[in-house]
Amino acid sequence: MKNKYESIFEGIKTQDNKTLLNSIYTQLYIIEGESEGADEEHEVLQMMKTSRKHLQDTPINCVDIFKPLQGAEGEVTAEGLKHKETKKGRKESNGPKVPNLRAVLTKGIAGIGKTVSVQKFILDWAEGKANQDVDFMFVLPFRELNLIKDDQYSLHELLCDFHPELKDLDPEIYDQLKAVFIFDGLDESRIPLDFEQCEKISDITMTSSVGVLMTNLIKGELLPSDLLWITSRPAAANQILPRYINRVTEIQGFNDPQKEEYFRKKISDQDQAKRIISHIKAVRSLHVMCHIPVFCWISATVLQKMIKQHNTKIPKTLTEMYSHFLITQTNTKNEKNEEKDERDPKNLLESNRTILLELAELAFKQLMKGNVMFYEEDLRESGIDVTEASVYSGIFTEIFREEHVLYQRKVYCFVHTELSGVPGCCYVFHCYESKNMEILHWFKPQHSEWSERFHWMSC
Template identity: 60%
Template sequence: MASKKQTTQETSIKCNDIFKPLPGQDKPIRTVLTKGIAGIGKTVSVQKVILDWAEGKANQDVHFMFPLPFRDLNLKKDQYSLMQLLSHYFSELKEIDSIEDGETKTVFIFDGLDECRLPLDFKNNEKCCDVTKPTSVDVLLTNLIEGNLLPSALLWITSRPAAANQIPPVCVDQMTEVRGFNDPQKEEYFRKKITDQNLANEIIKHMKTSRSLHIMCHMPVFCWISATVLEMMLKEAEKDEVPKTLTQMYSHFMLIQIIVKNRKYNKATETNPKELSQSDKVMILKLAKLAFQQLQKGNLIFYEEDLRECGLDVTEASEYSALCTEIFKEESGLYQEKVYSFVHLSIQEFLAAVHALESCLGKEENVFPPTSDDDDDEEEDEESIRKAVTSGDDEYEENDDEDETDDEESIKLINLHRRAVDKALKSKNGHLDLFLRFLLGLSLESNQNLLRGLLTQTGSTTQSNEETVERTVRYLSDNIERESSPERIINLF
C-alpha cells in the first residue's frame, strides 16, 4: 500500500500502520481514505487488519473496531442513533451506554464507498453531535466523517478511485492506495497457487506472451481467474485453444465454471464447454441482463428489488449463486439481509457485453437507444456507415442476397459499437471501458464460436466481422485523441 503526502511524495506503508503519522507529519491522523481499483485487495486488507487486531497481533491500543460495509448500510431506511445502529449490528454493545468517555479508542471501518447508495449530502445534512439522538444513517455518516460525532474516533474508508471524491478533501487526513501485484509478486502468486511447478512455469510463460494479460495480472483477482482457466486447459492438453486475449480468458472462465457446476450437481457426462444446456443459457442471459442494467447505473451490488426489476426470481438467483459460486454470489450482510453481486466487477462487465451483443444479434435491439439530441447525428452516421459497408459490392453480384444480409448485420453491429464508444468516452469515471473492450472482443467470429451455445451466430464472414471491429477501433482512436488521461487510454486499448 502506498501513502500519498500533500507534496505528491509517496511512501510504502503497512495496512496496520495507516493511522500512524509518517516522518515529518505532526498532525494526528483521524480519517484515512484508501483507494484502489476493483479486485486489487482493499477488502482483503480490511479483513487482515481486523484479524490481526482480534488475534492480538497489532493495534492493541484499540478497544473497539466496527466494520460497517456500505453494502449493509444501504439497507437501513429507519432512523437510528449511532449507539442504536452499532447495537443493531453488534449486539454485545447493548450493555454499553456510550463509547465517548474520552478514554475508549474506537475505529470505524467503512468498506466500499463505491457501493454506497446513500446521498452523503455533506452540504445540506443537519449537524448531529449526540450519539444517542436518532436520525437517518446518511446524517450519522456525514457527521462521523466531519468529526461532529465522536471526534476522538478513527475512520478508515475504502473506495474505488471514481467514487473517492464523495468525501470532502478537508475531511481526509491521509490518502493511501492499494497497488496490487508488481511483476515478481505476479510470478509468486502463480507458483503458490499451482502446486505443479512445471505447470506454474508454463502458465507464467504464457501470461508474459500477452501484454494485456500480463498487465491485468497486477489485480490478484485476475491472477486467480487466469490460474483457474489455464490450470484446467493446460492439464487437459487443450493448448491450441489456450486464451491469448482478455475476452477469450473470460469466455473460458465462464464456461469452465458452468462445467464444474454441472459435473458437481447434475452429474453431467457432457464435457464440451460449448454445449450449454437450455437452462444454463437462460440463466446466464438473465444474469447478463442484470449485469448490464446495473453497470449502467454504476451498481456493483444488488438487492432483491434489483433482481426483480430485470425478471430474475429471487429463489432462482439464490439457487444459481449456490451452484455457480464463482460467477454470481449471494451473501448475508451483517444483519442477515441478502446481498447479491458478481464475484468481480470484470465478470459483471463481461456479462454486460454478452447482453449488449446478444440483444443486437438475437433480438435485433440496440441497448443504447439514441437520445433526441442524437437523432440528426445518428441519421448522418448511419448513412455514412451504410455507404462504407456497401462500397465494393458490385464485384460480388452473384452473392447479392448473402451480401445484403452481411451488410445489414454489419450496420447494426457498427451502430451498437459506436453508441457504446460514445457512452464509454462520456463516462467521467471510465465505468464502461472494460465493457467496451469485451464488446469488441465478443464481436469477432472466433469468440462467438467459443460461445456458440450462448450467443446467436451472426452468419457473417470472418472478414466482415473483423472489418466491423476495425472500423470501430478507428472510430475510437479518432475520438480518444481528446481524452487526456493515460489510464483511460490504457483501459480502452
C-alpha cells in the same frame, strides 16, 4: 474478530474455498496520493497507464495506514495532519509520539485488494501484531448499511446491530477508548451524504438516519478523536469532501515479484505454478492485468483446470481468459447437476443459453445504473424472481453469489465487479445479433460515456 477475519474466501464462501489469510496473503503495493487518469477512461486502462509512475514512491504497509510518513529528519510529512490524541483516561506512552491521521481514504479499482487489506489490518490487530493502541475496530460495510438506510438509529444502536457484543456497554465508554471505524466499499453505497446541510449530531445516543450519522462521523462531529478508514473505487471517492480527509492512498495491486509470489502460494504443485507463471509472463496483456489480485485468481482457476485436462489451447488474451472462466463455471454447474461434462464450448453454452442470458441482462442493466450490489427490488425490476437468483448463486457459484447479512437479509452480487462486465458484454453482443435497438441506442455517439464502460473488454 480473529475468528471472523482469519480466513479468506476466493470466490464463493464455502468450506472448500476457505483458506487462512496469513497463508496466502501477498503484500500489496500501496502509495500515498493517487494516479492522475482521464475520468472518461475505464479505471483498468487508467491503472495500466499510470501505475509505472509510482514505482519510486515509498510503499505503505496496510497496517500502517494511519501512520504519517517520516521525512529524512523524522518530521511528519503528510498534509492535513491536525488530529491529536485527547481522549480521557488513556495512558500516555513514554517518549515523543507521532499522532495518527484521523481520516484515511483508500482508493483502488475493482478486485485490487481493498477489502483484503481491511481484513489483514483487522487480523493483525486481533492477533496482537499491530495497532495495539486501538481498543475497538468497527467494520461497517456499505453493502449492509444500504439495507437500513431509511431507518432511524443512534450510533450506539447502529454499532450494536453490527456487533451485538456491545449491547451491555455503557455508551459513555466510547469517549474513554480508542476506536477505528472502517467503512468498506463507498462505491457500493446508496446512502446520501450531505456535508453542507447535514443535521449536527455530536452525541452517540442521539437518533437520526444512517446517512446523517455517517456524515457526522466523517466530519468529526461524532467521536472526533476516533480514526476512520474509508475504501472506494476511484469513481465514487468524490462523495467525500477533501477537507474531511487527512490522507488519500491508492492500492496499486501486485508488482511483478508479488504476482509470482501469489501464484506460488496459491498453487501447491510448484511445477504447475512455474508453468503458469511462465505463460503469464509471456503474454503482456495477461501479465499487466495480473497486478489485479482477482485476475490472478481467475487466471489460476482457468489455467489449473486446462492443464489438468491437457488442453493445449491456453488463453492468450483477456477475452479468452474471461470466456474460459465462464465456460469452466458452466461446466461446474453441469457437474453439480450430474449433467454431461461438455467439452465443446459451443454445445455447452447453447444448452445453458436461457439462464446465461438472464444473468447477462441483469449484469448489463445494473452496470448501466452503476450498481455493484443488488437487492431484491433490483432483481424484480429486471424480471428475475428471487428464487431464480438463489438458483443462479447455487450453480454459478464463482460468478454470482447470494449473501445473508444484517438480519439475515439477502444481498446479491457478482463475485467480483470485473466478472459482471463479462456477461454484461455478452448481453450487448446478443442485442446486436438480435437487432435489439432499445439497448443498442445507448451506444450511439451521444451516449458514448456508456459505451466506454465496455470498451476495455475488447482491449
